[in-house]
Amino acid sequence: MLFICYPKCSTCQKAQKWLDAKGVAYELRNIKEQKPTADELRAWYKMSGLPLKKFFNTSGLIYKDLGLKDKLPALSEEEQLALLATDGMLVKRPLLIGDGFALAGFREADWERALNAIPRCRLVYGKRPLTACKRSMAFCAILDVLRTSRPPARASTLW
Numbered sequence: 001m002l003f004i005c006y007p008k009c010s011t012c013q014k015a016q017k018w019l020d021a022k023g024v025a026y027e028l029r030n031i032k033e034q035k036p037t038a039d040e041l042r043a044w045y046k047m048s049g050l051p052l053k054k055f056f057n058t059s060g061l062i063y064k065d066l067g068l069k070d071k072l073p074a075l076s077e078e079e080q081l082a083l084l085a086t087d088g089m090l091v092k093r094p095l096l097i098g099d100g101f102a103l104a105g106f107r108e109a110d111w112e113r114a115l116n117a118i119p120r121c122r123l124v125y126g127k128r129p130l131t132a133c134k135r136s137m138a139f140c141a142i143l144d145v146l147r148t149s150r151p152p153a154r155a156s157t158l159w
Helices: 010-022 038-048 061-065 068-074 077-084 108-116 134-148 153-158
Strands: 002-005 027-030 095-098 101-104
Touching (some): 002 010, 038 077, 038 095
Antiparallel strands (some): 002 095
């Protein structure tokens, strides 16, 4: 999972504390030092199902200085994505990118819903401490194999 934030942002700090309290493993990326590319933003936008405007940091100084409130409606989707990619501070944060989802901004209920859809053992591997036992992780790995393979003839009643 990828957690993109601006470390000085209080909302990002709150979201990071929330992830840590849940024991979720994530890769941390500073949005100011490593701004998202247009291709990344395009993929996340499509994955999120949100309007592209939701990816803009509408309360940020750059957004206001550029007068984007009035200019965005006249820009094409590609122009908006290119604009977002010019400066990480234009992008709504924090961003949480997972397998099959992209969340912009920290709304605890939305994040909880997205994370609840992921098996616990997949949330807690990596750099963060493991809170799931090895047996449950192995069990999930076996289930993944079973779900993607054809059932054996004798065990067909199990599927």
